[in-house]
Amino acid sequence: MRAALIQLNSGDDPEVNLPITQGFVADAAKAGAGFVLTPEATNCVSTSRTWQNQVLHHEAEDPTLAALCAQARELKIWLLIGSLALKTDDQDGRFANRSFLIGPDGEIIARYDKIHMFDVNVSATETYRESQGFRPGNSAVVADTAYGRLGLSICYDLRFPHLYQALAQAGAQILTVPAAFSAVTGGAHWMPLLRARAIENGCYVLAPAQTGTHQARRGKQRRTFGHSVAISPWGEILSDGETRPGVNVFEIDSDEVATARRRVPSLSHIRPFDGPDA
């Protein structure tokens, strides 16, 4: 079954990003993909909370979400919107970083709020404090599609393997990792972490990514790593989007999950243990 990863270079203006995203989704469907995935922050890559307060919406009024649900229905495709930055009713004014699974009749099948916040100094000059702008989620999510059971995650979640093990133990066959990985950490860590998650859980890993230098009217310009990849349950790279925005098509065969797990049944060998006592 054919699927596609969309690689984006989203800027900080959702009205500019939407038609570009819609164009790639249409291209993916034309290429025969029945399941299409977009990266984290599909609607807005920004470092300015002031700017985000001007351009972001609550989920119920978000134009990107409404338009992409309508497009999924028109094209009759499964669509994972890797994430949207959305306003919430939180007292402290923080946004949600929320992934959406849309079904072929355009309705929202599942939502997932990013659990782990990227509060990291990646170099002397590049620091992130995601938790200042975004409110973390507290719930892991799986959802069934025609392509298999998905386990949802976002970007920095990739560094917390127990989340993926919990998803796999809940029956996930496909782990989604939409991302806006920093260019600095991406070169060192992106590929090995993704392949490890696929191998240790016997799951497909689908990781649509942001790429390049991101246009910003306010705040700092950010650079992301690109290399959207689809990885088989055996750990093979099925497609690599390199560093240009665009569409990458690949095939998913859910039998491959069973085959990989039969060859190395580590998922069924998980045992409880005592200690270590700290």
Ligand SMILES: O=C(O)CNC(=O)[C@H](CS)NC(=O)CCC(=O)C(=O)O
């Ligand atoms: O803020 C936005 O616009 C969208 N969200 C992101 O870009 C997030 C939080 S800053 N990025 C990551 O989680 C990168 C993780 C990473 O690079 C690593 O784990 O090394």
